[in-house]
Amino acid sequence: MAISIKTEHEIELMRQSGQLLAKVHRELAKELKEGMTTKDIDRIGEELIRSYGGIPNFLNYNGYPASICVSVNDEVVHGIPSEKRFLQNGDIVSLDAGLIYKGYHSDAARTHGIGEISDTAKNLIDVTRQSFFEGIKNAKPGNHLVDIARGIQTCAEKAGFSVVRDLCGHGIGKSLHEDPEIPNFVTRRRGTRLQKGMTLAIEPMINEGSYDVWWLEDDWTVVTIDGKLAAHYENTIVITENGCEILTLLPEEQKELAQIGWL
Ligand code: MF3
Numbered sequence: 001m002a003i004s005i006k007t008e009h010e011i012e013l014m015r016q017s018g019q020l021l022a023k024v025h026r027e028l029a030k031e032l033k034e035g036m037t038t039k040d041i042d043r044i045g046e047e048l049i050r051s052y053g054g055i056p057n058f059l060n061y062n063g064y065p066a067s068i069c070v071s072v073n074d075e076v077v078h079g080i081p082s083e084k085r086f087l088q089n090g091d092i093v094s095l096d097a098g099l100i101y102k103g104y105h106s107d108a109a110r111t112h113g114i115g116e117i118s119d120t121a122k123n124l125i126d127v128t129r130q131s132f133f134e135g136i137k138n139a140k141p142g143n144h145l146v147d148i149a150r151g152i153q154t155c156a157e158k159a160g161f162s163v164v165r166d167l168c169g170h171g172i173g174k175s176l177h178e179d180p181e182i183p184n185f186v187t188r189r190r191g192t193r194l195q196k197g198m199t200l201a202i203e204p205m206i207n208e209g210s211y212d213v214w215w216l217e218d219d220w221t222v223v224t225i226d227g228k229l230a231a232h233y234e235n236t237i238v239i240t241e242n243g244c245e246i247l248t249l250l251p252e253e254q255k256e257l258a259q260i261g262w263l
């Protein structure tokens with residue numbers, strides 16, 4: 001499939017979709033507390049998505065049984081919400097959410113700590129987030145996908161962490177997953193040349209230890225092979241004239257990031 005270039009009108013709809021998803025994440029983060037189940041998170045997340053007029057796009061996607069992917073500690077991505085999994089003090093939890101609004105998909109992930117978390121966990125969450133911003137510094141017309149990957153990988157490895165190889169980001173728009181596939185690590189191939197109007201989900205998955213992962217019996221949950229922690233951070237972006245715009249962060253969140261020099 002060819003990579004779709006969105007019109008100004010489509011980008012406006014993607015922006016609306018992304019801003020609703022940003023609100024879902026902001027509200028969902030406030031609900032997190034020790035003792036709740038991962039299924040509670042899914043329930044609240046789905047309600048938030050629907051309350052804003054969105055449709056959960058993960059629900060039933062290739063048979064995925066929930067609206068929010070909830071991945072705890074050594075779970076990298078695609079954890080399945082469960083009534084039996086209770087959040088505990090010291091856990092880190094990655095929330096991956098997406099929605100469809102007026103026909104356009106958005107996709108974003110955040111990792112949060114529950115209660116008092118270790119310094120390593122804190123650092124892993126921060127570095128994963130920072131690696132996204134280091135990556136998108138290179139997201140501009142004329143550059144290639146590998147330039148984004150280099151920013152991400154350099155940041156993660158400088159901190160002593162590793163970049164998951166088995167999963168990638170992706171194009172996004174009228175479908176959740178569109179071409180191109182977007183590795184978070186440097187490949188020999190430089191990848192697609194970036195062009196204004198491309199909409200991309202950039203999603204570094206960063207491990208505390210080895211980058212190797214495996215899949216649980218449910219065929220969804222991806223976990224680190226060594227049982228160490230993993231973090232995930234994702235936003236939907238659009239390539240603009242001179243750089244990119246992040247569609248799934250609220251203006252006030254972007255202002256804060258600009259203040260610390262990440263944007
Ligand atoms: N952000 C995740 C991804 O791009 C969304 C997974 S959707 C699921 O892979 F439905 F498959 F969980």
Ligand code: CO
Nearest residue numbers: 107201203234
């Ligand atoms: Co994604």
